[in-house]
Amino acid sequence: MARRSRPDRRSRVPRLLAWGLVLALAGVPALAQPAPPSVVVNGRTVATDPPASFQGGVLFAPLEGLLEPYGARSEWDPTTRTAQVHGPRGTRVVLRSGDRYATVDGELRPMPAAPQVQGAKLLVPVEFLFRALGAWVKWEESERTLHVASQVLRLVFEPTPGGLRMQVDATGPVQVRTTSLSQPDRLVVDLVNAVSRIETREVTLGQLGVQRVRVAQFQTKPYVTRVVLDLEAALDVEVASSAPAPVLMLRPRAAAQTTGPSAPAPSAAPFQSPTPAAPPSPPPSPEPAAGTSGPRILEVAVERQVGRIRIVVVGDRPLDYQVRELPDPDRLVVDIPGVFVPVKQELNPGGPVEVVRAAQFQTDPDVARIVVQWQVRSRYEVVTEEGGNRLVVVVDELPVAVARGGHLVAIDPGHGGKDPGAIGATGLVEKDVVLDVGLRLREALHRQSVRTVMTRETDVFVDLADRVAIAMRSGATVFVSVHANATTRGVIRGVETYYLRPHSLLLATWVQEELGRSLGIPDRGVRTANFKVLRDSPVPAVLVEVGYLTNVEDEALLRTPAFRQRAAEAIARGVARFVSHVPAPQP
Ligand SMILES: [Zn+2]
Numbered sequence: 001m002a003r004r005s006r007p008d009r010r011s012r013v014p015r016l017l018a019w020g021l022v023l024a025l026a027g028v029p030a031l032a033q034p035a036p037p038s039v040v041v042n043g044r045t046v047a048t049d050p051p052a053s054f055q056g057g058v059l060f061a062p063l064e065g066l067l068e069p070y071g072a073r074s075e076w077d078p079t080t081r082t083a084q085v086h087g088p089r090g091t092r093v094v095l096r097s098g099d100r101y102a103t104v105d106g107e108l109r110p111m112p113a114a115p116q117v118q119g120a121k122l123l124v125p126v127e128f129l130f131r132a133l134g135a136w137v138k139w140e141e142s143e144r145t146l147h148v149a150s151q152v153l154r155l156v157f158e159p160t161p162g163g164l165r166m167q168v169d170a171t172g173p174v175q176v177r178t179t180s181l182s183q184p185d186r187l188v189v190d191l192v193n194a195v196s197r198i199e200t201r202e203v204t205l206g207q208l209g210v211q212r213v214r215v216a217q218f219q220t221k222p223y224v225t226r227v228v229l230d231l232e233a234a235l236d237v238e239v240a241s242s243a244p245a246p247v248l249m250l251r252p253r254a255a256a257q258t259t260g261p262s263a264p265a266p267s268a269a270p271f272q273s274p275t276p277a278a279p280p281s282p283p284p285s286p287e288p289a290a291g292t293s294g295p296r297i298l299e300v301a302v303e304r305q306v307g308r309i310r311i312v313v314v315g316d317r318p319l320d321y322q323v324r325e326l327p328d329p330d331r332l333v334v335d336i337p338g339v340f341v342p343v344k345q346e347l348n349p350g351g352p353v354e355v356v357r358a359a360q361f362q363t364d365p366d367v368a369r370i371v372v373q374w375q376v377r378s379r380y381e382v383v384t385e386e387g388g389n390r391l392v393v394v395v396d397e398l399p400v401a402v403a404r405g406g407h408l409v410a411i412d413p414g415h416g417g418k419d420p421g422a423i424g425a426t427g428l429v430e431k432d433v434v435l436d437v438g439l440r441l442r443e444a445l446h447r448q449s450v451r452t453v454m455t456r457e458t459d460v461f462v463d464l465a466d467r468v469a470i471a472m473r474s475g476a477t478v479f480v481s482v483h484a485n486a487t488t489r490g491v492i493r494g495v496e497t498y499y500l501r502p503h504s505l506l507l508a509t510w511v512q513e514e515l516g517r518s519l520g521i522p523d524r525g526v527r528t529a530n531f532k533v534l535r536d537s538p539v540p541a542v543l544v545e546v547g548y549l550t551n552v553e554d555e556a557l558l559r560t561p562a563f564r565q566r567a568a569e570a571i572a573r574g575v576a577r578f579v580s581h582v583p584a585p586q587p
Pocket residue numbers: 001002414415421422430483484
């Protein structure tokens with residue numbers, strides 16, 4: 001922060017908290033040089049020449065060779081310096097080198113940075129382009145990888161003369177894998193390289209003996225959306241066409257046919273009624289992929305209901321269990337003794353649950369472990385169903401959803417335009433760093449369904465007096481100002497969060513806690529200061545100093561996209577926790 005009044009008073013507020021953070025920091029290893037980034041599209045690592053790289057905090061890659069795994073194609077015309085991208089569903093994106101605006105289906109859309117020519121190739125902002133094509137995009141800092149996958153938008157069931165037609169409506173290519181299971185009869189349709197955006201997780205169908213259709217994100221990396229059809233009797237299935245809108249034809253199984261999974265049906269038998277007579281009970285057949293003969297977990301699935309998430313663990317016998325709560329990260333550990341997990345699973349239910357992992361914790365004796373990692377710690381209960389064969393963690397989602405829905409977070413990147421803010425030890429400029437962190441913070445909050453407004457999103461000068469006013473006009477309920485600090489003493493480094501009024505203390509505490517935990521630079525704690533934006537703000541407000549530009553080590557970190565991303569995500573976690581716990585004021 002530069003060009004501001006010195007704080008009236010600086011005081012370490014929650015002493016206990018600061019101690020906790022010091023201890024936590026002691027375990028943080030020295031930061032290594034970040035690995036080069038990679039891009040994985042629908043399960044394939046794209047190998048472009050030159051490879052993907054960060055420029056000014058934005059991930060760039062050559063257009064050539066980037067889009068094929070997503071079923072898109074492009075044309076680059078060096079004379080007009082224009083590229084045309086054709087998405088798998090007909091979306092048309094026009095990009096021009098040096099132009100920060102793209103045209104997406106005829107509409108102008110700002111990009112985080114302009115495409116640029118390198119050699120004979122056009123380098124494009126990767127995240128923006130895939131998002132424009134409707135893809136699921138997620139940057140995994142721990143893997144230094146941008147994951148891109150198709151999204152499943154809906155399933156359409158339609159009766160046909162021969163049976164039932166199931167169409168998958170996806171934004172890009174998905175692979176279809178089918179498995180028939182018996183006792184009870186089910187058809188499992190796995191959509192590989194697909195992230196489910198289907199809101200309704202369960203519907204009653206009642207056509208062609210299909211009683212129920214359940215949809216869940218079965219696993220990630222590769223992303224698999226699992227559709228389970230609960231059947232009155234076995235059906236034959238044929239995948240009639242593929243990407244981006246695969247069609248499956250379902251037909252009653254001919255009584256003579258008792259073959260295994262996914263046998264194509266030569267079905268000559270006309271479809272007679274919506275509920276055909278069940279064939280004589282088929283001989284009992286074992287579940288496929290049986291690992292061991294011992295007791296085991298058959299399935300871990302996520303079911304969404306209004307206001308609730310049900311994490312369902314299905315065993316082949318009554319399950320015993322023990323539940324513990326653990327911190328850092330906040331999580332719930334459910335140990336199930338005496339059973340085996342044949343397949344390791346990772347599910348992303350969204351909402352208050354960051355991730356659910358199921359794996360074998362130990363063998364001999366067997367203990368299966370289910371970990372429910374919180375995005376935001378929520379009310380839950382553990383219940384058993386079906387005589388104890390089903391163990392269900394029921395997570396209350398509603399209060400979180402309502403609180404987040406009501407909040408609007410103002411993001412205020414300091415300085416801008418003619419006001420550069422602080423200048424770093426080797427010349428890094430505060431206004432540039434904090435704008436980038438602010439834009440990343442916006443992305444991070446959006447991923448957590450938190451609405452935002454920015455006081456500036458480009459390199460423009462905004463008067464200090466206008467910043468809070470801009471936020472309040474938009475109806476902001478939380479104000480977060482992002483700065484990088486400066487001092488005449490170059491040895492001082494670290495991250496600190498300022499607040500002024502008591503109603504901002506909780507927000508400041510949680511934001512600083514996350515920053516202290518994840519940045520690996522000294523935690524200088526929560527402090528008070530009479531900054532104008534904090535004084536002006538009628539809503540909870542904090543000012544974050546993400547490091548000291550005047551310290552060469554902090555400055556070197558602040559130059560890296562990885563550090564900026566970590567800072568943005570840490571602030572976002574703190575803010576998300578606050579908006580989930582503290583209801584928004586009624587308008
Ligand atoms: Zn500043």
